[in-house]
Amino acid sequence: MSETEATVHTGGCQCGAVRFRVEGELGTASICHCRMCQKAFGSLYAPLVGIRAPATLIWTRGEPKRFQSSNHVARGFCPECGTPLTYEAPGDVGIAIGAFDNPHGIAPVIQYGVEGKLPYTDAMAAIPERRTEEDVETAVFLDTIVSNQHPDHDTETWPAIQSAAPVSPEKTK
Template structure:
């Protein structure tokens, strides 16, 4: 698939990484109750990898059979939702991609379960994290253990036994 776009991504802790080669044109938001529960969110942003070359490059997800035909992959170490797997193909959580901004949604599914306030989210007041003056002292103490948004040869950067 030379000349086709490449994408990478993984879970929050870095135990699981993936790579996709090929055109990804089916990026969606699902409002069904199962997806809301699986993502712990108001909806689930998903990107179909049907027709593309998909490979796990580090680790493998664990699975939960959420219905008689669908299983959902997740990282057993950090809990990140990763996949929606059905007989007709697999979709990957949009937020698990290293550059989710490259995959804007083009359709919404499960509209009958869409929460009534979702369309108003863009109208809510918004501010940058550092604008929360009351939280600045707390924010300065945070040390992220999140995997960076790119592939790394090893993760975590130092062995767990050395963290003591």
């Protein structure tokens, strides 16, 4: 078995309706600051990693719905929960880094579309940090959260997730 055949990366959307497997080495990891990527991700930028031959992308559960965001690019997302999943251009497919089960080792090495970069993104490392459990003002609310998020691994089935009852404002005080 070659090194490429031995390398497998899995991932999927937040709800688990769409799952994927990449067999082979991942391409270049990047972030894109262009306005189209900001809107597609609903975020400050889009963190993506390329999938290029000989690596293969296989949809193992479901498949993304696609929005043709320009004449050249389609954006794939989960039709159930809306998680952004792909950037698809002729000869180029990128997968959202956060959609991988283990995104820790997929570090961006280049930034694209910097003309659209929001000026405060360079200063984000200087913003004060707080761990979730240290946020005492929201502790009661956080203690009542029941996650419907799919686990970061493949599962045999995809059950329809029942939403938890909404938390009333009185319970968060």
